[in-house]
Amino acid sequence: MRAAVVVFPGSNCDRDMAVALRAAGADVQMVWHKDADLPADIDLVAVPGGFSFGDYLRCGAIAAQSPICKAVVAHAQRGGYVLGVCNGFQVLTETGLLPGALMRNSNLKFICKDVDLVVKTTDSAFTSAHTVGDMVRYPVAHHDGNYSIDSDGLARITGDDRIAFSYAQNPNGSVADIAGVLSENRRVLGMMPHPERAVDAGHGGTDGQALFRGLLDQLVSA
Numbered sequence: 001m002r003a004a005v006v007v008f009p010g011s012n013c014d015r016d017m018a019v020a021l022r023a024a025g026a027d028v029q030m031v032w033h034k035d036a037d038l039p040a041d042i043d044l045v046a047v048p049g050g051f052s053f054g055d056y057l058r059c060g061a062i063a064a065q066s067p068i069c070k071a072v073v074a075h076a077q078r079g080g081y082v083l084g085v086c087n088g089f090q091v092l093t094e095t096g097l098l099p100g101a102l103m104r105n106s107n108l109k110f111i112c113k114d115v116d117l118v119v120k121t122t123d124s125a126f127t128s129a130h131t132v133g134d135m136v137r138y139p140v141a142h143h144d145g146n147y148s149i150d151s152d153g154l155a156r157i158t159g160d161d162r163i164a165f166s167y168a169q170n171p172n173g174s175v176a177d178i179a180g181v182l183s184e185n186r187r188v189l190g191m192m193p194h195p196e197r198a199v200d201a202g203h204g205g206t207d208g209q210a211l212f213r214g215l216l217d218q219l220v221s222a
C-alpha cells in the first residue's frame with residue numbers, strides 16, 4: 001500500500017502517522033501543503049493531527065483551502081482512501097469530504113487523556129480487523145472535538161451505518177457520543193482519537209495497530 005501523509009505548518013502528528021503506517025507495512029511519503037499533486041499511485045492519504053495554521057479562523061479551515069487539499073478531495077472523489085485524525089478530521093469536515101463540524105469541547109477545556117471507544121461498524125477497511133462492539137483505548141488531545149451535525153445528517157449517518165467509533169464515556173459533548181465518521185463510500189474516515197499514538201507498547205497501549213493492520217490487509221488484497 002502506498003500512503004501519503006500531508007504536512008501543514010503546525011502539524012504535530014505527521015511523523016507519528018508515518019511511523020504507524022510504515023510499521024503496518026505501508027510505503028509512506030510526506031507531502032507538503034503547497035504541493036498541488038499527490039505522488040502517483042497513492043492508495044491512502046493520511047491527514048494528521050496538530051494545530052495547522054495555528055488553529056486560526058477555525059481548526060482546519062485554512063488548511064482545507066491549501067493546494068494539497070484540492071488534490072486530496074480529487075483523490076477521494078476517485079474512490080481513494082483518506083484517514084483524517086484529530087486536526088485531520090477537522091480539515092476533512094472543512095473540505096466537505098465528511099459531514100458535520102467539530103466545535104469547542106463542551107467543558108471549554110483542552111482534553112488530553114486516554115479514552116475508551118466502541119467500534120460501531122466493521123463495514124470499512126479501517127475497522128475490518130474488528131468485531132462490532134470491540135472496545136479500544138486511544139489517546140485524545142484536542143480543544144475542538146465536539147462533533148456536531150444536524151438531525152437530518154445524524155439520521156443519515158446513523159441509518160447508513162457510518163459511525164465508525166463512539167466514546168464509551170463522552171469527553172467533549174459530541175452528539176450521539178460520535179468519535180469517528182465514515183464517508184458515503186466508506187473510504188474516508190475522520191476521527192478525533194489518535195490510533196497512531198497507540199501502536200507501540202511504549203505509548204501505553206497498542207490498540208491502534210488493528211486499524212492500520214485492517215487497512216493494510218484490505219488494501220493489499222484489493
Ligand SMILES: NC(=O)CC[C@H](N)C(=O)O
Pocket residue numbers: 048049050051052055059085086087088141142143144145
Ligand atoms: N491533536 C490535534 O490534532 C488537535 C486538533 C486541534 N488543534 C484542537 O485542539 O482541537
